[in-house]
Structure formats: structure tokens, C-alpha cells
Amino acid sequence: MAQPAVPLTELDYMSSDEVDFRAAVPLTELENIASGVVYIPDDFLSRSNKSDGPPCYKSRKNDSSMPFSIGEGSESGHGSLLDDDDDDEDGSENVSVSWSFRRSHKSGNSRFTGATMQKSEKNKRKVEEVKQELKINKLNYDIDVVGREKEISTLETCIDRFVARRKPTNDDDSPRNKELIIIKGYSGVGKTRLVDPIRKLIRKHPSGCTTQGNYTMNRYGEPYSGIADAFGNLIRAIKNKQTHIQEEDIAGIGNEVVNELGSSIQSLVDLIPELETITMFAFTPDSASVAQGTVHTTDGSDFAADVQRMKHAFRTLTRALCSRIGPFVLVLDGLQWADAASLRTIDFLLSDTQNTNGLVIVGLYRSNEVDLSHPLAQTIDDFHRKTETFQFNMTQIELQPLQKTDINKIIMAMLSIDNEDTTSGLSDICARRTLGNPFFVIEFITMLELEGLLSFNLGLLKWVWEEKKIEKETMSSSNVVDLLQARMEKMSEALQLLLQFASCLGSPFKTFVLDTIWEKLGIVSGDSPTDVTSLLRRLQAENFIESVDEESYRWVHDKVQEAALMLGDASEDSFQFNLGVTLYSSLQPKEMDEVLFDAVNLLNQGRSQTRPEFAKLNLKAALKARSTSGFQSAATYVQAGIRQLPDDMWSSNRDLTLKLYSLGAEMEVALGHDKVMEEYIEEVLSQPDLSSIEKLPVYVAKSIKLCNVDLKHQATIDLCLDVLKELGSPITTGILPFSAKAIYTLIKTVKATKKRPLSSYENPKVTNDKRLRAVMLFLSRIFYASYFTSNSSLLLLSACKMVDISLVHGVSPLSGQAFASLGMVVISVMKDYKTSTDLAQAGLLIQKSFRTKHTQCQTIFLSQTYILCWTKPLQSCQRAVETAHSLVFDYDGGAM
Structure with a gap:
């Protein structure tokens, strides 16, 4: 029998009326949960098997009978404990405990699987100690950052320097009130976790705030995805009162943004829907033009103006936030997948000399995926050159694999062990198997428990393992995806299927999308135990995903998403295409707009499909990307839309085809892709049935190329004169000299x-x-x-x-x-x-x-x-x- 714990009647419980503990705890640990209330003999399971009926045991506290119902073969059990001490002043019950257990088929251990405690408002002292007892045989994933003392010291220096110089002094004419921190390293080396110390530092300041956005593989090329997520998360936190921002400050931020941006705020709201909740602005977006695929004809100055417009919009929003939040830290993870527009935006924010309140930007990226030719590498080089011009500090941190002593600290934390010698041998194995990658270490230990190579001994009340057996039965695990996939494959079919669906939706992903897929495929109905909400909570408990808000989740690491994508057929083009078709046929128009890029990306996996309706959806996605200066994304969607058109596209889908080719020509001009632009233009101009007005957009694109890009002004004049003749309005007539x-x-x-x-x-x-109007344009x-x-x-x-x-x-x-x-x-x-x-x-x-x-x-x-x-x-x-x-x-x- 274990050592008596603090009597239940003396415990300090949380303020809620019911606390649900889902940790796995040995059956014998019920005594630790409620010492003085119930005694469970060591031979409880064996004696209960011989009993003809439910066995009863005496409560040592009040000598009342406690019925325990045991399942067949002692595979499971449940019961309840009631403290009804009559000595209480008001005679009320203080605490009741309902519990259950199951037997592990692999190890044979009996494990406590659930307990619900109800309490009165009395006797509040030591709930944390009880909760810790409940976790005694469960791996601990709540681990502090280890082995990064030098890096954390560097971060502290950066933050302290920023705080000290945030407000200029009389003897400081050019304060560097912006900090750029770049953290790089291999996948899983702990880049994201290194942000935690920054958050702790910022929390020390009453008005400080940290927000984070992630760029992901699934959303690669989507304009502003990570930075939009970061601002969206911050605004959501502000509205939910999860920050120190006051109501009047929220109104002030909204008013400042609206007053500065006017009607062009709509472009920002399209990127950051949460912004609408604080601007109190009467939006009148031209949604019909996007829905119908309207291609605006412009005069050719659009590309530079669009970039300037978005630059001004992000600067305005950031200034408004920085004026009321300080220090303000913007964390952007996964920069190796950031689009060009996002990289420009970081540059805009760092070079904003009018933001006198200052800003800290923390960028994280995988160094093994960024070579010298990568756009991010070139951007970082540009930042180096601009530090003096725009007066901001730049710090780079490269994370290396952990040393063996640090790996040992992680294992000790996971197993709740204080003696470092106890885990020394196991840490040696982990160091060799994982090459010092902390994320791999955690997954390796998790795998050991899952495979029964690491288990909690009920008699000894401690974790046990055989190092020789682990050495023999495990291989080097430099690829953490294999470890994660092995864990996932041991889960139920429903959980695996949900993982596959979610892996195709990017990060974060909306729960209503998974609900729609689940219902459409007939996997669930009503309150089934396999409903999406329950399954997502189980995945969250397994440390695969984490909640963003009530409507969405994100992957705890992109390697988890990658592993989920490797399950079943999730990585197959046909699987993703069919998933896209399901969304296309099931979502309402407004819902489709929320996940437009995700849905279109899935549909585009069906590369051999000829579906004009999907081509129309690609046009819509291209126009949405175009509206936020996402020229590369828009061009990609145009290309996909053209592939989905039938061979007789000009006769069967004339309007759609013309819009795709016209928009494509415009985007390729913006990107400087002359060859593709010429192909689009030639395709349109070679159609004999098209009128001069219908050909106008490609003429405009060509004139932009000649005049604004190539600076061939005479060639521009010649082209425009020819177009005017075709429009029936030549500029030169008569017999007079010119x-x-x-x-x-x-x-x-x-x-x-x-x-x-x-x-x-x-x-x-x-x-x-x-x-x-066309004549006026070319004139x-x-x-x-x-x-x-x-x-x-x-x-x-x-x-x-x-x-x-x-x-x-x-x-x-x-x-x-x-x-x-x-x-x-x-x-x-x-x-x-x-x-x-x-x-x-x-x-x-x-x-x-x-x-x-x-x-x-x-x-x-x-x-x-x-x-x-x-x-x-x-x-x-x-x-x-x-x-x-x-x-x-x-x-x-x-x-x-």
C-alpha cells in the first residue's frame, strides 16, 4: 500500500464545481487520490474475479460500504467514493469521487482512466498536489525549454534593449526602436519553443503582447497567410479579453485604421476577417465582381499601386496596435514557406520610420530548406544592408542539436524523475537514435511507451525500462515522421481518418469543414462517440493538435501534419481531389469563401480533370489573390483554371476562358514572365470571333509590359495607335502635316x-x-x-x-x-x-x-x-x- 496522502477533506480544489481528470493513473493510486476515504487491497483484482457479486470494501474514514462494479475478466471497472463526514459544520458533503479503470492488454497493468470530483466551497488547499498524483504514470509533455540558456540570454538582451530604447531620450536622436530576431535551425530543433521565453518576458509588461502566425506547406504561396493569421489571432485575443487592452483602446485602434485607410480597408478585412469586429465600419465590398469573375481593366499603374496600398494598410494597422501595445512582438513561423508579398511586408514594417512606438519581429525558418538562392535568404541579406538606413537591430540565432545532458533533462521531465543517473543510460540511447533533436526525443520516448518498452510499474510506482531491449528493438530515428506515423497507425480508424482529412486542410483548419466532410461521408450522426468534436479533443490530448479558438485547430508541429498526410491515401492526388469535390458540393457559398484557397488547392490535385466549374473557382481564387497583390498565387490559379477547361473552351466557355487568359496575361506581366505572357496574349488575339473590346485587357497588359517594364515608349505608341485603329478611332486623319x-x-x-x-x-x-472608354485609355x-x-x-x-x-x-x-x-x-x-x-x-x-x-x-x-x-x-x-x-x-x- 502506498504512503497515505493528505485527507480529501483537507484538499484545496479549483473554483469550478466539477473537475474532470483524464490522466492514466494506477488503480492502487486511488488511495493517493483519497487517502483516508477508501482502502484498496493489493489483491483487489484477483479477489474480485472470484466474487459472485460486486465486492464491498469498508471506508476507513466513516466505516460505510463502498460498492465496486467489476467488468468481465477484470478488464475494466468503475465505482464511486463519497465523503459525507457528519463532523462538517453544516453537515454537507464535502467531496465525491467517481472513478474507472481498464487493464492494458500490452503490459497487463491496471490503469486509472477517469475521475470526476465534485466539491463544496469548503476545504480548499492542495488541488495541485492531487492533480500531480493523478499524472504519476502519464508522460509529461509540459517541459520547459532546456539546453538553450545562451540563446535565451540573447533574447533577453534583445527585449531589454528594445524596452529601454522604445522611447527616445534627448541625447538619442536616432533610437533603434525596432528589433528583428531571426531564429533558424533544422526541423524539430526547438525554434518554436524558443519563443516561449519571449512570451514570459513580454508578460512582465502590463501592456505587452505577443502574437504568432504560421506559414505552412499546404498554404505555400497564399498571399500574407502567416502575417494575416498573426494579426487575426491578436485581434481575436483582444476581443475575447485575453490581453490587457481596454475597450477604449479597441475602439481607438479601429477608428485610427478606418480614418487612415478609408474604403481600402476592405482589402485588409479580406485578409484579416477579425478586423471587421473592431473597426465598426460599414463594409460594402464588391463581392459580386469577385463572384462573377470580373476582370478590371486598368491603365497599367496598378501593380506598383497595389503594392503601395497593401504596404500602407499593414503599416497603418501596425502603428495603431503599437501605439496601444508595448512591447508588441510579432512572431512569424515557417518563413521558408512565406510568399513574396509577406517578405515585402516585413520589410515595410521594419522600414516604417513613422512608427515611433517600436516593434519586435521574430522570424523562424528551417535552415536546411533555405539555400542561397531562396527568396528568404536574399531577403535576410537585404535586411542586413538596411539596418543602418532604417535604424533597427538585427539578431540571428542558429539552434544546434542538444547535448546528451540536455536530452537527459528532457527525459527526466517526461518521466517525472529527479535523479539524473537513473535516466543516464536511456538518454545515451536517445542521443544516438535522435541525433539530439528535442522534438524527436519526445516522440522517441512516446514511442517507447506505446511499444511497451517503457512502462509504469504499479508495485514500484515508477517508470521502468530495459536498456538492452530498447537498444536491440529500436533503430536510429532521424526521421521523426516515422515515429509519429507509427503512433497514429495504432489509433482507431476514425481518428486516423480524421487525421488524414485534417492534414489536407493546412494549419489552422476549421472544425466546420471537418464536420461537413464527416457528415457528407456518413461517418457520424448525432451524438456518436466518433463525432468530430470528441475526436479532435482526443487528438489534442495526444499532443497532435492544439486549439486556436472555438472554431479552429492547428498542428502542434508541421512534422505532425506531414505524418498525418502519410497515413492511408491522404498524400494521393485522387484522395485530395475527392476531398475537394466533397467540399465543393457541400459547403455554402459563404463557407466556401472562408476556405477558398484550401478547397481550390485540393480540387487542383485532379490534374487530368476537365471541369469548367472548377476553372471558375480558380478564377475566383486568382482574383482574390490579385486583390491583395498576390500575383504569383493568382498566376498559379489561372494556370490551374486553364488546365481544367475543355478543348473547345472558346466555343463552350468563351467568357470564362477570356477572363482566365486576360487575367493571366496581366499577372505574368507583373511577375516579369515574358514568355508565358506572350502565350496568353497570342491565344486571345488569335481568336477571330473576339471583338476589339474583348481583346482590350491583353492589349493593356502588352502596353504595360512595353511602357512600364521594358521602357520601350515608342513601341508603346505604335501598339496604342494600332489598337485605336482597330477600335475605329485613329488619331491621325486628313491631309495636313502632323x-x-x-x-x-x-x-x-x-x-x-x-x-x-x-x-x-x-x-x-x-x-x-x-x-x-477604351479609346480614352489608350490615348x-x-x-x-x-x-x-x-x-x-x-x-x-x-x-x-x-x-x-x-x-x-x-x-x-x-x-x-x-x-x-x-x-x-x-x-x-x-x-x-x-x-x-x-x-x-x-x-x-x-x-x-x-x-x-x-x-x-x-x-x-x-x-x-x-x-x-x-x-x-x-x-x-x-x-x-x-x-x-x-x-x-x-x-x-x-x-x-
């Missing part, structure tokens, strides 16, 4: 504008003619290219023709820019300051009729810097130009 026609047209157009009072432009006639590109080729005649003609179209047929989004351009020509050629001023003001009035902020900022820029600066106070011009500058970051896309 220069003479330009002067004649200028005089004629200026005369026509003078006949219109400025007030007529306040509510002008608007044209929605697609052909005329504007000719004006731009002519400026750089010093072709003054073409410059005059293009500006005049744009204004003529606006006067005769009605204005369009480019009309304001056209009037400002003509004003610039008039002040340069004719020296007519009054007329040019009138033209500039007319352009500004026209622009108010449209919400195309890109053309609006161009109109303001041309009007103020080339014209009104000569006739208006410079202060007013400066304020207007600053407004135009802010509009660049509030850019909404289309120019037509």
Missing part, C-alpha cells in the same frame, strides 16, 4: 472648352460606352509615352482628342486627367495661364463624379504641380498634393 494638325487641333479644342462654363462640369454627362497611354519620347505633336493630339471625346460624348474616369493634361500643354505651348487654370479646375470638378482614386490622384498631381502652382497659393497646392499622395494608398483599382 505638326500642323496638332497645332490646329489644339486651337480648336481650346476654343471649344472656353464655350463651357466651369459650372457645367459640376454635374457632367457621363458616357458608359465601352469603346469610347492616355500615348500621352504618357509621348512625353518620354519628346513627341510634342502626338502629345498635343492625344490630349486634345481625349478632351474632344469628353465634350461631345460625355465624361469618363479618365476625363479629369485629360483636362489637366490639356492644361499642362496650354501653359507650356500657349503660355495661357488663365485657360490652363480653367482646364485644371474643370478636370478637378469632373473627377469628383468618379470614385476611381488612381485617376483622381493623377488629376490632382497634374493640376497642382504643373498649372495651379503658377496661379494659386503654394500652400493650397501643397495640401492638395498631400491629398493625392494619400489617395495612392487608398487606390481602388479600375481606371475605366
Whole structure:
């Protein structure tokens, strides 16, 4: 019999009315749970087998009978213990214990499998001691970071330095109030665990906060996935009052972001849905355009503007958070899988000189998966070069495998053993088998218990093992996936199947998606013991997954996900494709939008499938990626969508095909992939049934390539002139020489504008003619290219023709820019300051009729810097130009 423990009536229990302990504890340890309440003889199991009925044993405390019901063959048992001490002041019961046990088939040990304690509000002192007793024969996974004292000291130095210099002093003109910490090492070496000491340091500060986002293999290429998760997790924690942020601070963050970003906040909300809960903003997203696959035709400045817009959005959000949180630590794990847009964003945040409150960014990546040619390696090199320019500190930490003494500490912690000599031999074996990888060590010990090579001895009340047997029956386990997979394969079929499904969904994954799959496949109904919620809790108890919130889980390590993906057929393309089909046929549109990238990625595994409906879904995913500057992701989805089109795509799916090829051409231009872009353009232009308007997007893409990328302005002019002819609106006609026609047209157009009072432009006639809007677009590109080729005649003609179209047929989004351009020509050629001023003001009035902020900022820029600066106070011009500058970051896309 074990040593008596503290009587149950003297225990200090937790504040909840019911505590459910699910640890595996030896049956004989019931005495330790409730010493003084019940005595369980050593031969309890053998005597119970001989009993004709349920055996009864006396309570040593109150001498009452305690019935114990034993299952057949003593394979299981259950019972209850009741402390109804009459000596209590109020006569109430203090504690009751319900318990159960099972016999292990492998080891033959009897193990306590569950206990529920109910308590009164009295006698509260030592619940932690009781809980520890309950865990005596269960492996302990709650292990502190070991063997990283030097690295932790480095982290402490970084945080202390940041805190000390977060607020500049009078003698410090250029404080480095940003810290970049890069932690690298092999998979499983403990990079993520090294973040725990940072969290502990930050918790010491009342307003400090740490948030983390993960980039995963399944979501590789998805724009901003990790950084969006990090901000989403932080906002969720703030709303759930898991931080020290006050309600007024939440409102302040939301108001600051909305006031700064305006309508362009929608792009940020698309990435971080949680943001909507704190902005209190009336969202009116153009969801129909995304759902229908609308491809916006633009004037070619979009790519740079999109990048600037997202740069400004993330900076604004970060500044708002940093102004109310300090220190603020942003942890980004798995950077080897980060997309280019995310790497740019890290650069944006570090180089943000207006964020005076400071920021700590911690980046983690697998060094064995990043060579010198990897984008991350090149980005880190760029960070090194920028530390002085943007005044931030950069620290790199490379984790090495653990030494044998550190491995021994892990094993001692897992087995709750204090004597290091006891586990020395076992740690020698682990060091050889795992090569000092801490995650591998933990999985190796877990495997030993699972295989019966490590067990808890009930008589000795300690863990026992045979080192020679372990040495003989185990092999070197440098691949932890094998260990994890071995554990998983011993689980029930339902758990294995759930692991396979979850492994295909990335990290984190939504529980409603698994519920949908489970129900669709008819695996569960009602309150079955194999329902998804119960199974997820079991996987969480097995240390495979961890809860993010009530609606989602994530893998504790990407190697766990990799092991789950190796189960059954989960890694097969057909399995993932069928899973994608299940989601496509089962999810509601709103649910599909939440997991759009995951679902489309699964559907794209069916590479030989010809499914136009999936091609349409790829177009939707491409447009979503495009809206957040995820050009590479968008291009990938376009390629997949084109593969899913039938051979007669132009006749059977004309509109969808055109949109995919047009968007693809635009994305390949942004990526600088000339060959693929030319293939897309040629495919569209070779279709005889397409109208000039339908071919317009690829013409625009080609003009962008020539003018903005190759800087071939004359080639741009030639292309645009050809397009104008095809649109039935050539720029040169008649018998006059080119220069003479330009002067004649200028005089004629200026005369026509003078006949219109400025007030007529306040509510002008608007044209929605697609052909005329296309003509305006290519005329504007000719004006731009002519400026750089010093072709003054073409410059005059293009500006005049744009204004003529606006006067005769009605204005369009480019009309304001056209009037400002003509004003610039008039002040340069004719020296007519009054007329040019009138033209500039007319352009500004026209622009108010449209919400195309890109053309609006161009109109303001041309009007103020080339014209009104000569006739208006410079202060007013400066304020207007600053407004135009802010509009660049509030850019909404289309120019037509």
C-alpha cells in the first residue's frame, strides 16, 4: 500500500464545481487520490474475479460500504467514493469521487482512466498536489525549454534593449526602436519553443503582447497567410479579453485604421476577417465582381499601386496596435514557406520610420530548406544592408542539436524523475537514435511507451525500462515522421481518418469543414462517440493538435501534419481531389469563401480533370489573390483554371476562358514572365470571333509590359495607335502635316472648352460606352509615352482628342486627367495661364463624379504641380498634393 496522502477533506480544489481528470493513473493510486476515504487491497483484482457479486470494501474514514462494479475478466471497472463526514459544520458533503479503470492488454497493468470530483466551497488547499498524483504514470509533455540558456540570454538582451530604447531620450536622436530576431535551425530543433521565453518576458509588461502566425506547406504561396493569421489571432485575443487592452483602446485602434485607410480597408478585412469586429465600419465590398469573375481593366499603374496600398494598410494597422501595445512582438513561423508579398511586408514594417512606438519581429525558418538562392535568404541579406538606413537591430540565432545532458533533462521531465543517473543510460540511447533533436526525443520516448518498452510499474510506482531491449528493438530515428506515423497507425480508424482529412486542410483548419466532410461521408450522426468534436479533443490530448479558438485547430508541429498526410491515401492526388469535390458540393457559398484557397488547392490535385466549374473557382481564387497583390498565387490559379477547361473552351466557355487568359496575361506581366505572357496574349488575339473590346485587357497588359517594364515608349505608341485603329478611332486623319494638325487641333479644342462654363462640369454627362472608354485609355497611354519620347505633336493630339471625346460624348474616369493634361500643354505651348487654370479646375470638378482614386490622384498631381502652382497659393497646392499622395494608398483599382 502506498504512503497515505493528505485527507480529501483537507484538499484545496479549483473554483469550478466539477473537475474532470483524464490522466492514466494506477488503480492502487486511488488511495493517493483519497487517502483516508477508501482502502484498496493489493489483491483487489484477483479477489474480485472470484466474487459472485460486486465486492464491498469498508471506508476507513466513516466505516460505510463502498460498492465496486467489476467488468468481465477484470478488464475494466468503475465505482464511486463519497465523503459525507457528519463532523462538517453544516453537515454537507464535502467531496465525491467517481472513478474507472481498464487493464492494458500490452503490459497487463491496471490503469486509472477517469475521475470526476465534485466539491463544496469548503476545504480548499492542495488541488495541485492531487492533480500531480493523478499524472504519476502519464508522460509529461509540459517541459520547459532546456539546453538553450545562451540563446535565451540573447533574447533577453534583445527585449531589454528594445524596452529601454522604445522611447527616445534627448541625447538619442536616432533610437533603434525596432528589433528583428531571426531564429533558424533544422526541423524539430526547438525554434518554436524558443519563443516561449519571449512570451514570459513580454508578460512582465502590463501592456505587452505577443502574437504568432504560421506559414505552412499546404498554404505555400497564399498571399500574407502567416502575417494575416498573426494579426487575426491578436485581434481575436483582444476581443475575447485575453490581453490587457481596454475597450477604449479597441475602439481607438479601429477608428485610427478606418480614418487612415478609408474604403481600402476592405482589402485588409479580406485578409484579416477579425478586423471587421473592431473597426465598426460599414463594409460594402464588391463581392459580386469577385463572384462573377470580373476582370478590371486598368491603365497599367496598378501593380506598383497595389503594392503601395497593401504596404500602407499593414503599416497603418501596425502603428495603431503599437501605439496601444508595448512591447508588441510579432512572431512569424515557417518563413521558408512565406510568399513574396509577406517578405515585402516585413520589410515595410521594419522600414516604417513613422512608427515611433517600436516593434519586435521574430522570424523562424528551417535552415536546411533555405539555400542561397531562396527568396528568404536574399531577403535576410537585404535586411542586413538596411539596418543602418532604417535604424533597427538585427539578431540571428542558429539552434544546434542538444547535448546528451540536455536530452537527459528532457527525459527526466517526461518521466517525472529527479535523479539524473537513473535516466543516464536511456538518454545515451536517445542521443544516438535522435541525433539530439528535442522534438524527436519526445516522440522517441512516446514511442517507447506505446511499444511497451517503457512502462509504469504499479508495485514500484515508477517508470521502468530495459536498456538492452530498447537498444536491440529500436533503430536510429532521424526521421521523426516515422515515429509519429507509427503512433497514429495504432489509433482507431476514425481518428486516423480524421487525421488524414485534417492534414489536407493546412494549419489552422476549421472544425466546420471537418464536420461537413464527416457528415457528407456518413461517418457520424448525432451524438456518436466518433463525432468530430470528441475526436479532435482526443487528438489534442495526444499532443497532435492544439486549439486556436472555438472554431479552429492547428498542428502542434508541421512534422505532425506531414505524418498525418502519410497515413492511408491522404498524400494521393485522387484522395485530395475527392476531398475537394466533397467540399465543393457541400459547403455554402459563404463557407466556401472562408476556405477558398484550401478547397481550390485540393480540387487542383485532379490534374487530368476537365471541369469548367472548377476553372471558375480558380478564377475566383486568382482574383482574390490579385486583390491583395498576390500575383504569383493568382498566376498559379489561372494556370490551374486553364488546365481544367475543355478543348473547345472558346466555343463552350468563351467568357470564362477570356477572363482566365486576360487575367493571366496581366499577372505574368507583373511577375516579369515574358514568355508565358506572350502565350496568353497570342491565344486571345488569335481568336477571330473576339471583338476589339474583348481583346482590350491583353492589349493593356502588352502596353504595360512595353511602357512600364521594358521602357520601350515608342513601341508603346505604335501598339496604342494600332489598337485605336482597330477600335475605329485613329488619331491621325486628313491631309495636313502632323505638326500642323496638332497645332490646329489644339486651337480648336481650346476654343471649344472656353464655350463651357466651369459650372457645367459640376454635374457632367457621363458616357458608359465601352469603346469610347477604351479609346480614352489608350490615348492616355500615348500621352504618357509621348512625353518620354519628346513627341510634342502626338502629345498635343492625344490630349486634345481625349478632351474632344469628353465634350461631345460625355465624361469618363479618365476625363479629369485629360483636362489637366490639356492644361499642362496650354501653359507650356500657349503660355495661357488663365485657360490652363480653367482646364485644371474643370478636370478637378469632373473627377469628383468618379470614385476611381488612381485617376483622381493623377488629376490632382497634374493640376497642382504643373498649372495651379503658377496661379494659386503654394500652400493650397501643397495640401492638395498631400491629398493625392494619400489617395495612392487608398487606390481602388479600375481606371475605366
